[in-house]
Amino acid sequence: MRLHALLGIPLVMAAGAALSVASTTEVEKPVRVEVEILDYQFRPATLKVKPGTVVRWTNKEKRTSHSIRFTSPEAPESERLLPGDTWEKRFDKPGRHAYTCGPHPEMMGVIDVAP
Numbered sequence: 001m002r003l004h005a006l007l008g009i010p011l012v013m014a015a016g017a018a019l020s021v022a023s024t025t026e027v028e029k030p031v032r033v034e035v036e037i038l039d040y041q042f043r044p045a046t047l048k049v050k051p052g053t054v055v056r057w058t059n060k061e062k063r064t065s066h067s068i069r070f071t072s073p074e075a076p077e078s079e080r081l082l083p084g085d086t087w088e089k090r091f092d093k094p095g096r097h098a099y100t101c102g103p104h105p106e107m108m109g110v111i112d113v114a115p
């Protein structure tokens with residue numbers, strides 16, 4: 001009896017581990033998509049993503065700082081990104097989200113959110 005009980009423990013633990021692995025794979029993690037900022041350009045300039053995607057901008061310049069400024073009033077401008085800095089924004093609403101860079105309005109990008 002005692003041996004049986006002892007043997008039962010690892011089995012339960014193994015079952016629990018298998019369950020937790022299965023549940024982690026089922027949880028919908030936000031997809032992250034990268035946009036690089038280099039040579040005064042957003043790369044890629046146009047990005048198509050599904051709702052719920054997190055977009056991360058990384059400033060890859062050597063000395064120039066940039067920002068991400070959306071043209072829609074409900075999305076404010078990011079803080080200024082120094083070289084190496086990153087900034088993230090999650091997109092839940094489908095639509096075309098156009099943006100520029102605060103100090104360099106000639107830089108243009110679009111996040112196209114569609115299911």
Ligand SMILES: [Cu+2]
Pocket residue numbers: 040065066067101102103104107
């Ligand atoms: Cu800029």
